Structure formats: C-alpha cells, structure tokens
Amino acid sequence: MLIVYSVLAFLLSCGLCPLIIKFCNKKKIFDEIDERKIHTGNIPRFGGIAVFVAFILFVVLYDFYTPYFNCMEYWQVILAFFIIFITGILDDYFSLDAKIKFCLQIASALIIALSPFYFKHFLNLNLPFEMGRFAIFFWIILCVNAYNLIDGIDWLCSGLSLISVLTFAICGFVKNWSYYPMLFLLAASIAGFMVWNKPNAKIFLGDGGSTSLGFIIAVIPVLNPLDTTYDYNQVLICLLISSIPTIDVVAAIIRRIRDKKGIFSPDKAHLHHKLLNIGFTKTTILICILTIQTFIGAMIVFSMYTGRRVGTAFISAAYFVVICLFIFVHYVNRYFNQLQKGCLQDCNLKKQNEDKN
16 A cells, blocks of 8 residues: 555656646746856746645545554644745745744744654763753754755755655664655655756745755654664764755855854855866766765665664764765865866855855
C-alpha cells in the first residue's frame, strides 16, 4: 500500500504543478528577482503547494487505512508545520515583513520546544531539560532559514531535501520507525515537483516550500525513534544531514554582521554563487553539491550499522570534510576575485570588496 500511495503522491504533486503555473501566470504571481537570485524571467513560486498538498493528502489516507499508524501522535509537529507553511505561502503572495516572518517562525519553534520532541542526549550525556529544548528551538530557526537561502538554483533545495528525507526514510525502514511511511510519501511528493523544477525551472518552491522542508528536516531526527545507536548520534546526525545549507547560512550571518548589514539582507556570496563565480555551470554545481549530499546520506545510513562510537567517528569525519570544502571554495572564490576573473558580473564590485567574498 505504501508503494501505491507513494506513486500516487508523486503523480499528484507532478500533476498539480502545471495547474499552479497556469494560475500564477494568470494572476502574475512570480518569484521576485533580488541580489540573491540568479534567474531571469517570470517564474511562478507556489511549488511548495504542490509538494505539501500531495504529501498531506496521502499521509491522511495512509493514516485512515493503516491502523498501526496514527499521525495525530505528532499533533504539535503538525501545528508548527502549518504555521511555517502558511507563513511561507502568505510571504510568497504578499511579501511579508521579515520581522513578522521571524516572529511566526519563533512561534512554530516554541511549539516544538515545549513538546516531547527535543534533544535529550548528546553522545553519552543526558542533556539538561532546558538545554535540549533550547537546542531544538535554535535548530528549527536555523534550518527554516537555511533551506530558504540555499534555494538559489533549480533543483538545489529540492534535491538536498529529497536526499535528506530519503536518508531518514531508509534509516526508518531498516529500524522500523513508526513514522517512516510519512518520509517515503514526502520524498515522492518532492520528486513529483522536481519534474517541473529541473533546469530551466518552470516553477520554484517559494518560501512556502523551502521553509517547510527546512522545518521538517530539522524535526525528523527528534521524533523519538527509540533506537539506541541513532539516539546516541542524534545531534551529530542533525548537524551532518543539513550541513550544506546550515554552514552556508551561518557563514552568511557572520559575513553580514562583519559588513554591518542586516542578517536578512540578500547578497551573492552563498555557496552556489561562489561556485558560479569560479566558473562552474549550474549543472556542474548541482552534480557536485548533490553528490556530496548523497555521500552525507550514505555515511548516516552506514553509521546505523557500525555501532555507536564508530558511527560517531564516521559522522564527525564527514562533517569535517564538508567544512573543509566550504573553506576551500571560499579561498578559491576570493582568489578569482583578486584576479578580477570572477564570472558573476555583479559580485559585490569584485576588486573593491574582494575580501568580502
């Protein structure tokens, strides 16, 4: 039944996209072009609706027809998700003020922080009650914004999300987590959207899609899978699975504070911008980043079979590799700017601001 529902979720998500594109073209609802965006033309940005309408519908149907699965066990997650999702959709339509969006993200994160779903352990340590709740609160805020900011190239955010969700779905299937069917249904819904989001994209996720995916990927690891090996490395797995978008957004925050700019101000110094500036094509960037994310997913799945301490070593080594890759790209990008050979024409006045990139 899960396979059938997953195929139907894929077809529904894929089928909704052209209807949304037609609606957006009629109402002239397109993705705004700013300093962070690299696309041209009018591209609809309600793709998140296709993903989550398909996902929610088939989760409800699976819940109804499967007696051992009850999605209402996660009602706090459902409530917090809808706050993030509706906020993103409203932002796509009305362009909400950044402060309003941030307050609603805080409300959503607080719901989870006050629920049973928070970080309880770090390796062999039992985290203090308050620390675990603060950690999940901060983590949700970080991931929600990180996945939104990484959504700068066709297939990038959706591809990273698909691999991350599939990684947890495989872990859940192997370890028999009660909620693993939801993950396969979500993966199928994302894949259906990606048919229309492939380069050159006909539709974007929009804030409603990217922030919602960031929220879900942040929350999945704390849904109490009751597996000792996974529980031992839970925090490290969180850091690794979202390492590409979160390291990128942390670097962006540091960069903007250093340059005395607002932390939400757009720029063209994210990872994919730097790779474009170095001379990579969009296709090559996608292949490189998604290959790294696949490696990350494989390391997490592999760690489930190696025992707690060996798994910790593999996860930590993979995270260190990702950090090194970011550092390497940063200095290569700066070198290209110093030589005034960067490929982005408006890369922050290459010569004058070479140290900022």
